[in-house]
Amino acid sequence: MGETSDDERGFFAELPVRRPTKAAPIEKPHYHGHRDRLRERFVAGGPDALPDYELLELLLFRLIPRVDTKPIAKALIARFGSLAEVIGAPPSLLEEVKGIGPTVAVDLKVIAATAQRMARGEVRGREVLSNWTQLLDYCRSAMAFENREQFRILFLDKKNGLIADEVQQTGTVDHTPVYPREVVKRALELSASAVILVHNHPTHPFSITQDHAPVH
Template sequence: MGSNEHDERGFFGEQPVPPVKSGPAPDKPHYLGHRERLRERFSGAEDALADYELLELLLFRLIPRADTKPVAKALLARFGTLAEVLGAPASLLQEVKGVGASVALDLKVIAAAAKRMARGEISGREVLSSWAQVLDYCRASMAFEEREQFRILFLDKKNALIADEVQQTGTVDHTPVYPREVIKRALELSATAIILVHNHPSGDPTPSRADIDMTRTIIDTAKPLGISVHDHIIIGRKGFASMKGLALI
């Protein structure tokens, strides 16, 4: 990265401080008291904060010497929710006034940490009894991707997670899936069950005819080898769809 003029954190937080002149002390910026009050509210009850306020708290650290409320509200106006802000590509984040390359990168680091936390909730645990956490993890990992991804959760005989892998990445509306490759990888990992997951970048998680046919082909290929397909979950910005829950498999 070049000079500080290209880094909004440097612009607000790292500029040289001019010499202090004699006379009355200048008024403190209005946002300092607001920051302290917001920190106190978070410490007392973090769930009491609205999305824009929690986003403000994050931006306090990223843009230390500026009023971050307008930036937080602009991000939410552009992307909709805090989850969508963190899931947005860095290039789109930078289109919002007040967000440069450094802050966009920092927000993506926070998003990556959130994904790791969500994965930790299901790692090594009996997945079918932690279904809400599985859905949270899949949504955090895939809901805001710009291209389709086909992900597989590989489970052992106790339905504990062995591995979580993105097998294919496709276009905005299609991902090539090869049933033999899915089963081959399950055998390599000694998995006895799998959960299929893919996203719809359009936002609508409704299964397509191709999704249903592909899933049934994988089920038919896996069954003779003693591998169960517990479900195929489709993730979208507007929610998720379970093929098992919809009685499609």
């Protein structure tokens, strides 16, 4: 290998010496501290310590991990009215809210299915009419944002305990057929003493009608 020329030695001598630099500290996004504080409030005070939009934030933390979910949660509550109605809304309407994509919409529907299963278990065997508000909340979360009319029947025993909750008919946006003979037939099959008939109004998302009738 030949000797290095004077020109080459001069060129390399003029190059600046590169020294390793310290990496700039990575700042956490501003919402990280907020998330920690919100979790602490939930642990300390339970769910009643948080309004609907903050409980929704807690859910969205896991579904949208690297985004400030506070404005998304507030937008969802503003759009649908309450946490129960957000969870009950169909994916197509959820996706109309900025920040909610198809994956998050489906995840919220999984949560909705879980909540409905739990609500059904809580109501079953209790005296339903002794807690009418709970019953309405359950029906609202299950039906309020369905885009077609549903005719749902709650079958009760002699103590007004829930035997079964069934969707008998699904109709169009403004009509669903009801066949009294089918209602009576099913009530007799289940040995129900009374029924609660529920249907929704898709054109008025927050409107649900209930009728209570004994079975003779």
